[in-house]
Each structure stands twice: as C-alpha cells, then as structure tokens.
Amino acid sequence: MLYRTAGQFKTSYKADMALFPVRQDAVLLAVILALVWGVFPLLASEFAFQTLLIPILIYALAALGLNILTGYAGQLSLGTGAFMGVGAYACYKMVTLFPWMNPVVAILLSGLFSAGVGVMFGIPSLRIKGFYLAIATLAAQFFLVWLFEKWGWLYNDNASGAIQVPNLDMFGIYVAGPQASSLVQYYVVLAVVTLMTLLCINLTRGNLGRTWKATRDMDIAAELIGINLLRSKLMAFAVSSYVVGVAGALFVFMWRGAAEPNLFDIPLSFRVLFIAIIGGLGSILGNYLGAILIVGLPVVLNTLPQALGLPISSATVEHLNVMIVGALIVFFLIIEPHGLARLWALIREKLIIWPFPH
Amino acid sequence: MDGSRTDDSTEGQETVRDEGHVVAEGRRIGPVLMELRNITLRFGGVVAIKDISFDIREGEIRAIIGPNGAGKSSMLNIISGFYTPSEGALLYRGETRPPMRPYEVARLGVARTFQNIALFEGMTVLDNVMTGRLTHMKAGLVAQALWWGRARDEEIANREVVEKVIDFLEIQAIRKTPVGRLPYGLKKRVELARALAAEPSLLLLDEPMAGMNVEEKEDMSRFILDVNDEFGTTICLIEHDMGVVMDLSDRVVVMDYGRKIGDGTPDEVRRNQDVIDAYLGVAH
Amino acid sequence: MLNDIFIKPFADMAAAPDFLLQVLWEGLVSGILYALIALGFVLIYRSSRIFNFAQGIMVVFAALTLVGLHALGIPAWISVALTLAVMFALAVTIERVVLRPLVGQPDIILFMATIGITLFLIGGGEIIFGGENKVMITEELGIPTGSVLLEPWGGLLILEQKDITAVLVAAALVVALLVFLNRTRMGRAIRALGDDHQAALSVGISLQTVWVLVWFIAGIIALVTGIAWGARAGVSFALEVIAYKALPVLMLGGLESITGAIIGGLMIGMLEKLFEIYWGQPLLGGNTETWFAFVLALVVLLFRPQGLFGERIIERV
Known part of the structure; x- marks a missing residue:
C-alpha cells in the first residue's frame, strides 16, 4: 500500500531516468536525509558520534569506493586499507607542508594521490584476472604499509613513527585535531560522504557505469562491442582509489586523530571488504547497510553483557566479537549472497505489489 | 573502384x-x-x-x-x-x-552477436542495449559524475535511439528485466538489439538461428531481413x-x-x- | 648506488659462501612450509574451486589444539591423534554448515565465507587457548633439537635438527599425497572433480565426501606445518602471517598445480631470504620479507600471465 506505484506515469525518458522514478523512494530518502542532517546531530551523545555516526559514514564511503572496483567493475581487491593509508598520509603531508590549506580541500585532494597509486597497481589487471589479481592487490597492501613504516619523510620523521593530526581550522572553527568538536567533524564527514555518494550514483548509472558492468559481466564481449578494457579497468581503479583515499583521509583526520602504519594493514582491508560484500556488491545503498551492521554490531555486543550484568572480561568480549562477526558473515552469505541491498530490494518489490501476491 | x-x-x-x-x-x-x-x-x-x-x-x-x-x-x-x-x-x-x-x-562500425550468447547477465535489457551506444558517447568523467550538460544530453539522446531499436525488435515489455531471467530466444533478440543499437556499418551474426525452433527461426529471419531492408545495414x-x-x-x-x-x-x-x-x- | 645494487651483494656472496649457504638453507626451510600451506590451498581449490583463505588459520588452530591438549596432561602422540580427530570434525562441520548451503555460488562468495571461517576460528581460538605465545611440544614428539655443524670451505654452516626433520617430514608428506592422488580411487576422484565438476558428479563421485576429505587432508597438512613452524617460532596467532606467504606461491605456481606449489614455495622461500639479507637490510631498511614475494609474483605474472607452470590459454568466443 505504502509503496504502490500504480498511477505514477513517466512521459519522457528524462523522467524515467530520474534518480527516484518511484515517488515513495524519494520520500524515504528525504526522511533519512532529514534524520542524518537534522535530528541525529541534535540528539547524539559524544559516544554516539565517536562509536557509531562518524565511523559508519567513513566506513560506508570506503566500502563504496571498493564497491566501484569490485562490485561494478568486477576486480577483486584486498588492498583497500593500504589505499586508505595513501589518502591519509597524502593529506598529512599536505596540511603540514602547506598549513594555510583548507582542510576539506586537502582531504578532497588527497584522494588524487591514492588514485594515482591505484592506477599504478591496476595496470596488471589487464593481464591478471580473478583471484590472481586479488593476490596481486595484496602486493600493494604489504608494500605500501611497509613504505609507510620505512619512509620517514611521510610522517615527517616523527620519533613515534605515527602521524598526529594537528589542529586545523576552517573559517575560525576547528574541524580536525584535538580541539575539534565531534559535531563539526560529523557535519564535515557527512557533507563529504553525501557529495561522494551523489557523484558515485551518477557515475554508476551512466555510460561509465555500463562500461564497468560490461567489463565485469563478460570482458571478451565487452571488448568486442567497443570497450577498451584497460581504460575501463584503470578508470575503475582510479575512481575507486580516489573515493577510498578520501575515506582514508577522513578516517584519520575526522575520526582517529592519529595513525600508525599498521592501522592500514590487512584487517582494515578485510573490514571494508566485509561491509561491501555483506551490504551487496554492485549496490550503493548496500555500503551503508553493511557499515551499520559491521560498525554497529561490536558496539551492541560490547554494551550488551554489561547491560545484562554478565561478568565477561573485555578481552573475551572482543574475541567473541570476532567470532560472531565471522559467523554472521557466513550466515548472511547463506541467506542472501547478494547482500543486504538485495534483501531490501526484495522487500520493496513485495511492498509495491502488496497486498497482492504477484 | x-x-x-x-x-x-x-x-x-x-x-x-x-x-x-x-x-x-x-x-x-x-x-x-x-x-x-x-x-x-x-x-x-x-x-x-x-x-x-x-x-x-x-x-x-x-x-x-x-x-x-x-x-x-x-x-x-x-x-x-x-x-x-x-x-x-x-x-x-x-x-x-x-x-x-x-x-x-x-569503433570502426563493426558490431556482432555471438554463437553462445554473450550478454551482460548482471544488467537489465535496457542497459545491455545501451552498451551498444558506448562508442557514440563522449562525455568526460566529470560531466558524468555531475550528470550535467553533455553527459545528460547524451544519455537522453542515446536512450531515444535505443528505444527505437527496442520497438523495432518488439522487446518493449522486457525493457527493465535483468537479462539473466530471459529465455534463450529473447536473449538472442536482445543481443541483436545491442548490436543494432551501435548503428553498425557492418553487422556480424554468429549463428543467429542456433538452437531455435522453427517459429523462432522465422521470427529471427524476418528481423534480419527487416534490418537489412529498413536500415540498409x-x-x-x-x-x-x-x-x-x-x-x-x-x-x-x-x-x-x-x-x-x-x-x-x-x-x-x-x-x-x-x-x-x-x-x-x-x-x- | 649502482654498485650497491648490482655488484656489492654478489661480491659479499662470493666472499662468504658458507653464510650464503646458511641463508639459502633458512630460505629452503621457510620455503618448504610455504609450499605445504600452498599445497593445502591447491587441493581445496582443485576439488571445489574454493579459494580457502582459512588455510593459514587452520595451521594455527591445529598447532594450538595440539599444545592445548598436551597441556591437559595427555601424552604427546595421543594428543596428535586427538588433534587429527578435531581437524576431521572441523572438516565435516565446515562442509555441513558452510559449504553445502553455498554450493554453486560465485567464487567470491565462497571466498568470503572462508574469511568468515577464519574470523570465527581466530575468535574461538583466542577464547579457548588464549592469545599468548606457546612453546611447541617438540621434544615430547621425539623431534631432535640439536644442530648439525658443517664446515664447507672452512666456514661454518649450522643446520638445526628440527629443521632437517621438518624438511624430511614435509617431503614424505608430499610424496604420500602424490601417491594418494595418483594411485587411489579417492585421489583420482579428487582430481576428476578439479577437471570437470559436472562430469565427475555424473559418474557418481560424491561431492560431499570429497570435500570433507580434502578439507581433512588440508587439516593434516596444517598440523604438520603447525608443528614444524611452531618448533621454530612458538605457537601463536602471529603464525597466521606466514599463511599469506602461500598466496604469492600460488600466483607463481598456479592455483591448480601441485608441482607449482612445491617449486614456487621453495623458490619464494629462498629468494625472499636472499633479497632481505643482501639487498633489503643494507639498502631498504629491512623487513622486506613482508612484500617481496608478492611483488616478485606480480612482476612474473605481468610477463607470464599463465604463471610459471600454466599453459597458454587460447581465448574463444
């Protein structure tokens, strides 16, 4: 009933290609936008900002970047964490070399560096396919993390070997560093993530998106209908690494505040991969659903035993967390291999024809 | 000559x-x-x-x-x-x-179909046919990301061409269906649509009638003749x-x-x- | 600079050939273990097209179980038998709970499922056994712990007896596996599944049985690897990183080639040690073993996409 589409007619191709051809989708999105832009920031506590709202947005953005490469263009990557690192280190170098630089501009520019590195590591993708390529992306993962550790110039030769986010302001308001308030950081992250998502939606529904999907679904046929495979794949590596790099810069500058090289190691890459896959490969919405689950679940699990008064040590809780996440991954893959986004699509389809069965 | x-x-x-x-x-x-x-x-x-x-x-x-x-x-x-x-x-x-x-x-204008259907299974019929127009679309990355100017105009103009092909091959009803769900005969037709959408100067058909029954063969023959007749392909x-x-x-x-x-x-x-x-x- | 890259390392090698041999020996021992882990991957991949990311954690899990059981006062060899039983139970559980419901799903989904298994085993292992480094029960298993001293060219070469044992046991295991795969009915069934799933099923090979079997074999391999590596470095979850080393081995040797896994493993083990000692430490600040194997595999594949042992593929439409 709520989702009935009868009576909504399109009279032009333009209308048919609108972002939300079904009116209810637009309404639903408006409600969500109102919540995240207006209601959440008013109600959220410091704890909610730091453990839920900000990380969910950042992880969702990283997963979105990965999804472009893996979900849309079909190139499996296990090196996302390292590319986030490239974004973070690039941003750190820029704000320390040019202190006058607007921090948000720095964050948006830092993606260009990870895009460049991504393209470099994407070149083998023309000749190496499938799991072989996935292993090849691990070369990027291990090599880059090693570089973050050994190349002192990257972290300004700090004794600690870590990068520390300085206080950065924009128009007199601190947006990064110890002085910045969570509310401001949340809005910066939200603005960047909203912008990136919009751009990615446009890219994936247009010509480039079709080029990527064709490359993913059947590369030989794609080449025979006129797609330059190398270009298509490198473009995917570039766009994907750009988004991932921006996510990495946000990750350190708007959330962690400091970073050591091993922060960008394999566990981070896998975390982002889980989000993309559980959310749904080849979907934009899925990244958000996946991030809510993967970021939110440990928070729930951490608070649950205390709330129930169970005497479990925090180390055990952490290990239980790992176990449960592992089990959940298997569970979700079994009930819906195409992810939470597909689950939502099925529900929506049911709602559109409800109360009729077909 | x-x-x-x-x-x-x-x-x-x-x-x-x-x-x-x-x-x-x-x-x-x-x-x-x-x-x-x-x-x-x-x-x-x-x-x-x-x-x-x-x-x-x-x-x-x-x-x-x-x-x-x-x-x-x-x-x-x-x-x-x-x-x-x-x-x-x-x-x-x-x-x-x-x-x-x-x-x-x-890009020289040679389009083809395949003996063992080579459609993009993860995409809808419409998107599949739209891929036939790839060589005709020139908008850059930024324009596409913004869905503005040339990118949007191209998208609409090419959609019109594609819709003509869809009408011509009588596959309007399955426009938004993922091709994975289609039966064999229709897949063959969608493949032809994708090749036609490119407005090729030379159209290569690799066993267009393979695996079809008599009725489907007649349909396909008619489409081939019509394509040649109406577009001069x-x-x-x-x-x-x-x-x-x-x-x-x-x-x-x-x-x-x-x-x-x-x-x-x-x-x-x-x-x-x-x-x-x-x-x-x-x-x- | 050029001198440091192209001349000095080789001059060093020539100047101290006994040290070079020592380096190669260390590399060979690690290489054998990489090859073993890669072999576990290959077996599972060949029979089910599953890229089993959990192979590394199975090594840790097997070693922890062995040490844990022995700590309960169970004699060493009975602990080994019990650990094998645990690995068998694990194989059956994985087949029942994870693989069976996911039959026919795309490769990436199955791959993700094995990452899920990995996380589950990590979390579970930490809760049951604790995260601290443990000592492998080397002596209790009767593995000699002394060392053999050789004096080639008047120099000194130290071979640890447990390493020699590891090499011999690994070699025996590989031979046994090859005999099993080539000479027994079940072994041929495994290879048949690898060549053509549908055809193998149609001649009456049971998918379930074969899967349980290969996962169990992978478990046995994991236990042997775990004992050998544990004897060198102790048993903890840090062992897991060596499992990543099996991946470039697979790239070089091919996901389906048993020979490739063995030769690739030995090659990578030795080359990464050589690079680390003669180039990595003097020129790059060391610790290059984390990435060298991957970059090497990547470069080789750029020029030979079919890997070292694969055949050139003719693409068809």
Whole structure:
C-alpha cells in the first residue's frame, strides 16, 4: 500500500531516468536525509558520534569506493586499507607542508594521490584476472604499509613513527585535531560522504557505469562491442582509489586523530571488504547497510553483557566479537549472497505489489 | 573502384557487379565494404583457415556456411578483430586495415552477436542495449559524475535511439528485466538489439538461428531481413542451417576444413559440385 | 648506488659462501612450509574451486589444539591423534554448515565465507587457548633439537635438527599425497572433480565426501606445518602471517598445480631470504620479507600471465 506505484506515469525518458522514478523512494530518502542532517546531530551523545555516526559514514564511503572496483567493475581487491593509508598520509603531508590549506580541500585532494597509486597497481589487471589479481592487490597492501613504516619523510620523521593530526581550522572553527568538536567533524564527514555518494550514483548509472558492468559481466564481449578494457579497468581503479583515499583521509583526520602504519594493514582491508560484500556488491545503498551492521554490531555486543550484568572480561568480549562477526558473515552469505541491498530490494518489490501476491 | 575487385574466387560472383546495382527486392547493393585477401589462420600447428579470399558489399546479406569445424567462427573472429590472421590482409572501404584490438574494430562500425550468447547477465535489457551506444558517447568523467550538460544530453539522446531499436525488435515489455531471467530466444533478440543499437556499418551474426525452433527461426529471419531492408545495414552471417541461409542471403561463401569451396548466389552455390560433394552431399 | 645494487651483494656472496649457504638453507626451510600451506590451498581449490583463505588459520588452530591438549596432561602422540580427530570434525562441520548451503555460488562468495571461517576460528581460538605465545611440544614428539655443524670451505654452516626433520617430514608428506592422488580411487576422484565438476558428479563421485576429505587432508597438512613452524617460532596467532606467504606461491605456481606449489614455495622461500639479507637490510631498511614475494609474483605474472607452470590459454568466443 505504502509503496504502490500504480498511477505514477513517466512521459519522457528524462523522467524515467530520474534518480527516484518511484515517488515513495524519494520520500524515504528525504526522511533519512532529514534524520542524518537534522535530528541525529541534535540528539547524539559524544559516544554516539565517536562509536557509531562518524565511523559508519567513513566506513560506508570506503566500502563504496571498493564497491566501484569490485562490485561494478568486477576486480577483486584486498588492498583497500593500504589505499586508505595513501589518502591519509597524502593529506598529512599536505596540511603540514602547506598549513594555510583548507582542510576539506586537502582531504578532497588527497584522494588524487591514492588514485594515482591505484592506477599504478591496476595496470596488471589487464593481464591478471580473478583471484590472481586479488593476490596481486595484496602486493600493494604489504608494500605500501611497509613504505609507510620505512619512509620517514611521510610522517615527517616523527620519533613515534605515527602521524598526529594537528589542529586545523576552517573559517575560525576547528574541524580536525584535538580541539575539534565531534559535531563539526560529523557535519564535515557527512557533507563529504553525501557529495561522494551523489557523484558515485551518477557515475554508476551512466555510460561509465555500463562500461564497468560490461567489463565485469563478460570482458571478451565487452571488448568486442567497443570497450577498451584497460581504460575501463584503470578508470575503475582510479575512481575507486580516489573515493577510498578520501575515506582514508577522513578516517584519520575526522575520526582517529592519529595513525600508525599498521592501522592500514590487512584487517582494515578485510573490514571494508566485509561491509561491501555483506551490504551487496554492485549496490550503493548496500555500503551503508553493511557499515551499520559491521560498525554497529561490536558496539551492541560490547554494551550488551554489561547491560545484562554478565561478568565477561573485555578481552573475551572482543574475541567473541570476532567470532560472531565471522559467523554472521557466513550466515548472511547463506541467506542472501547478494547482500543486504538485495534483501531490501526484495522487500520493496513485495511492498509495491502488496497486498497482492504477484 | 572496380580494379580492387578482381574476382579470384570461383565462378559467378557477377550478379552484383556495379555500384548501385538494384537487386530484385529493390534493395541497393553498393561497392565493396570489406575485402578479405588470402587469409590464413594458424593456432600453433593447426591450420584453422587456409588462404581464403572473399568480399562483402555494402547493403548485402552475405552468408558464410559450412559444416561444424569448417572455420566459420574463426573467420568471423578475424573480421571482428578478435583473432589476427597469420597471413593475408583485410581491406575496409578499400584501405588495408592494420592489426587492431577488437574494441578499435568495433569503433570502426563493426558490431556482432555471438554463437553462445554473450550478454551482460548482471544488467537489465535496457542497459545491455545501451552498451551498444558506448562508442557514440563522449562525455568526460566529470560531466558524468555531475550528470550535467553533455553527459545528460547524451544519455537522453542515446536512450531515444535505443528505444527505437527496442520497438523495432518488439522487446518493449522486457525493457527493465535483468537479462539473466530471459529465455534463450529473447536473449538472442536482445543481443541483436545491442548490436543494432551501435548503428553498425557492418553487422556480424554468429549463428543467429542456433538452437531455435522453427517459429523462432522465422521470427529471427524476418528481423534480419527487416534490418537489412529498413536500415540498409550490411550483414555478414554464419549458419550451418542451409535452408534458412539460402532464403536470406544475397551471396554465400561455403567453407570446409578451413578452405573456401564455393562462393556465389544461393542458386549458384546450390549447383556447385564441390559444395554438393563436401556439404550437401553428406548424408546426415 | 649502482654498485650497491648490482655488484656489492654478489661480491659479499662470493666472499662468504658458507653464510650464503646458511641463508639459502633458512630460505629452503621457510620455503618448504610455504609450499605445504600452498599445497593445502591447491587441493581445496582443485576439488571445489574454493579459494580457502582459512588455510593459514587452520595451521594455527591445529598447532594450538595440539599444545592445548598436551597441556591437559595427555601424552604427546595421543594428543596428535586427538588433534587429527578435531581437524576431521572441523572438516565435516565446515562442509555441513558452510559449504553445502553455498554450493554453486560465485567464487567470491565462497571466498568470503572462508574469511568468515577464519574470523570465527581466530575468535574461538583466542577464547579457548588464549592469545599468548606457546612453546611447541617438540621434544615430547621425539623431534631432535640439536644442530648439525658443517664446515664447507672452512666456514661454518649450522643446520638445526628440527629443521632437517621438518624438511624430511614435509617431503614424505608430499610424496604420500602424490601417491594418494595418483594411485587411489579417492585421489583420482579428487582430481576428476578439479577437471570437470559436472562430469565427475555424473559418474557418481560424491561431492560431499570429497570435500570433507580434502578439507581433512588440508587439516593434516596444517598440523604438520603447525608443528614444524611452531618448533621454530612458538605457537601463536602471529603464525597466521606466514599463511599469506602461500598466496604469492600460488600466483607463481598456479592455483591448480601441485608441482607449482612445491617449486614456487621453495623458490619464494629462498629468494625472499636472499633479497632481505643482501639487498633489503643494507639498502631498504629491512623487513622486506613482508612484500617481496608478492611483488616478485606480480612482476612474473605481468610477463607470464599463465604463471610459471600454466599453459597458454587460447581465448574463444
């Protein structure tokens, strides 16, 4: 009933290609936008900002970047964490070399560096396919993390070997560093993530998106209908690494505040991969659903035993967390291999024809 | 023009000699669009195609027939740039075509379908057909990301072309269906739609009727004739079903064991003793 | 600079050949273990097209179980038998709970499922056994712990006896596996599944049985690897990183080639040690073993996409 589409007619191709051809989708999105832009920031506590709202947005953005490469263009990557690192280190170098630089501009520019590195590591993708390529992306993962550790110039030769986010302001308001308030950081992250998502939606529904999907679904046929495979794949590596790099810069500058090289190691890459896959490969919405689950679940699990008064040590809780996440991954893959986004699509389809069965 | 068309093939290629010659149905057969000269293709020690020459004229329906393993598909793959011939030359509009990647050939205006359907299973019918327009779309990354200006105009303009093709092939109702869900016959038609959407100057059809029942074959034949008739598209098709081909095509090349054993109008080919021996004569 | 890259390392090698041999020996021992882990991957991949990311964690899990059981006062060899039983139970559980419901799903989904298994085993292992580094029960298993001293060219070469044992046991295991795969009915069934799933099923090979079997074999391999590596470095979850080393081995040797896994493993083990000692430490600040194997595999594949042992593929439409 709520989702009935009868009576909504399109009279032009333009209308048919609108972002939300079904009116209810637009309404639903408006409600969500109102919540995240207006209601959440008013109600959220410091704890909610730091453990839920900000990380969910950042992880969702990283997963979105990965999804472009893996979900849309079909190139499996296990090196996302390292590319986030490239974004973070690039941003750190820029704000320390040019202190006058607007921090948000720095964050948006830092993606260009990870895009460049991504393209470099994407070149083998023309000749190496499938799991072989996935292993090849691990070369990027291990090599880059090693570089973050050994190349002192990257972290300004700090004794600690870590990068520390300085206080950065924009128009007199601190947006990064110890002085910045969570509310401001949340809005910066939200603005960047909203912008990136919009751009990615446009890219994936247009010509480039079709080029990527064709490359993913059947590369030989794609080449025979006129797609330059190398270009298509490198473009995917570039766009994907750009988004991932921006996510990495946000990750350190708007959330962690400091970073050591091993922060960008394999566990981070896998975390982002889980989000993309559980959310749904080849979907934009899925990244958000996946991030809510993967970021939110440990928070729930951490608070649950205390709330129930169970005497479990925090180390055990952490290990239980790992176990449960592992089990959940298997569970979700079994009930819906195409992810939470597909689950939502099925529900929506049911709602559109409800109360009729077909 | 005439000089480049020395007939080195077997008897009777004479029916369509002059530019602008009008054949019986009222269609115009133009000058030579593509000429293949002494093509040989080897895989290691195996010779798949041996010294074959023929040409394709603008506006005609040209068929390559032959029993299984005759080298027909390899021939088509050479024309579409998927294989590079070991020897010989391809001339496109009178000029030698240098070795090219398949996507470059596609951009020259050669579109094709596949024997084993090669649609993009994860996309809808509409998106699949839209991929046929890829070579016609030029908007840059930024314009596409912003969905503004050229990107949006292109998207709408090309959608109109695609919708015409969809109407023409009568697949309006399945526009938004993921192709993975479609039955075989419809998939074949969507594949044809994708190739047509490119508005090709040369359309290659790889066994368009394979695996179809009589009714579907008739439908497909009608579409092929209509395409040729209404858009004037040059078509080169492969089939091993002789009957259908003889009704459809203007000229036929017959291959067997990688060699050309006959070339001419369907009637001529039918009377050719080599063809009868090698192909028709074989009792199935 | 050029001197440091192209001349000095080789001059060093020539100047101290006994040290070079020592380096190669260390590399060979690690290489054998990489090859073993890669072998576990290959077996599972060949029979089910599953890229089993959990192979590394199975090594840790097997070693922890062995040490844990022995700590309960169970004699060493009975602990080994019990650990094998645990690995068998694990194989059955994985087949039942994870693989069976996911039959026919795309490769990436199955791959993700094995990452899920990995996380589950990490979390579970930490809860049951604790995260601290443990000592492998080397002596209790009767593995000699002394060392053999050789004096080639008047220099000194130290071979640890447990390393020699590891090499011999690994070699025996590989031979046994090859005999099993080539000479027994079940072994041939495994290879048949690898060549053509549908055809193998149609001649009456049971998918379930074969899967349980290969996962169990992978478990046995994991236990042997775990004992050998544990004897060198102790048993903890840090062992897991060596499992990543099996991945470039697979790239070089091919996901389906048993020979490739063995030769690739030995090659990578030795080359990464050589690079680290003669180039990595003097020129790059060391610790290059984390990435060298991957970059090497990547470069080789750029020029030989079919890997070292694969055949050139003719693409068809």
